[in-house]
Amino acid sequence: MEPVEDIVIVGAGLAGLATALGLQRRGVKSLVLESSPAIRSSGFALGMWTNAWRALDALGIGGKVREHHILGERLVVLSSSSGATSAELRLKGAQGKIGKHEFRSVKRDSLVEILANELPKDTIRYSSKVVLIKEDGNLKLLHLADGSTIRAKVLVGCDGIYSLVAKYLGLKEPDFSGHLSARGFAEYPTNHGVKPEYLLITGGGFRAGMLPTSERSIYWFFTWRPSKKDKIDQNTTKMREFIIEKLTTSKAPNEIIEVIKKSEMNKVLSSHLRYRSPFSLLNGSITKRNICVIGDALHPMTPDLGQGGCMALEDSVILARYLSDSVYTGNIEKGMEKFAKDRRWRCAEVITRAYVVGFIQQSSNCIVSFLREKVLAKIMAKSLLKTPDYDCGKLRNF
């Protein structure tokens, strides 16, 4: 007979690890199944906004993550066509509705490592790809790629954008946004001397940005809607050449071009950007009795607000609270229902906001460009601070 586990989490990304840690902080054990043979650290860095820092503090690791990452002081938005500043926003110490804002660009591998190291040794099981989910009475029967099976009393899908658990729940597949993204990371032997600012260049069919993570490293990204003429090559050297050419022919500052040139070829990553339609989230089942999805498995979104990972951390803290309470009361279904009620609208709203901001920021349409540079740039910069003005609450007093 297969072993029975109380709570099985599929996926050891941000969402899975943070959920396991949140449960652990409330005295509840879980098992995390990860398909990779070790912790995955793709993606280089993430812009982490106030809501993420509140979640990391609730998990008791905010201090550790802050130690390695510099505080962002300002957001500066430049127009790609004129090079002029279209919006500027103070980030350091900016007052939100709930409290002060905080923004840092965080190395993904460092964050994932800190989360994983806080967990008891036997929590994560690597090389454990779930390939099939079946019902077994009140339990879920999980078939793994190695032929083994595990039975779970509760199943949490944190298995990312192509989530098997989301499919099992009947959620609609994510749609392609029509945009591509490339990301990279430049490392310096000594202090790079770049100001701790989030520099964003918008318009002309692309959106590019650079954010120092520490005094010796800078993360950059470039998002665009490829035209029919663009020959997009997955080869990272050619991809980098393509981006540099696009930036050089616009009024982007030389600073970002130098950072992109400095990043090593194996440090460029490209992705097709997908999102889940907010309507399908509002109408679909995001939980069902003893099963739910969170993170990208629940709300894949375009990266235009830099919120996918921040929202995954919010989800994790909120789910850990409901789930641990319901483990103690014995009513898992109720806990799941509360989670769905709490998250459904927030996720749908943030997906929509990210899509709209991305559309306006990248558009090369002359009317949209005119409005963007005259009024919308400032409104959109403010909307970057609106979404993170959220508190997922605490798990316990640290």
Ligand SMILES: Cc1cc2nc3c(=O)[nH]c(=O)nc-3n(C[C@H](O)[C@H](O)[C@H](O)COP(=O)(O)OP(=O)(O)OC[C@H]3O[C@@H](n4cnc5c(N)ncnc54)[C@H](O)[C@@H]3O)c2cc1C
């Ligand atoms: C270009 C770009 C820029 C971004 N910028 C930001 C940003 O600035 N700020 C921000 O907050 N977010 C950003 N994001 C979003 C962020 O990267 C994601 O939202 C976040 O990483 C999602 O975490 P997750 O744990 O839900 O999923 P993932 O990180 O995808 O983790 C899923 C895990 O599940 C495992 N898995 C999958 N299937 C199975 C299976 N069947 N069995 C076992 N294991 C499985 C995978 O191996 C993986 O480890 C960006 C995304 C992109 C594409």
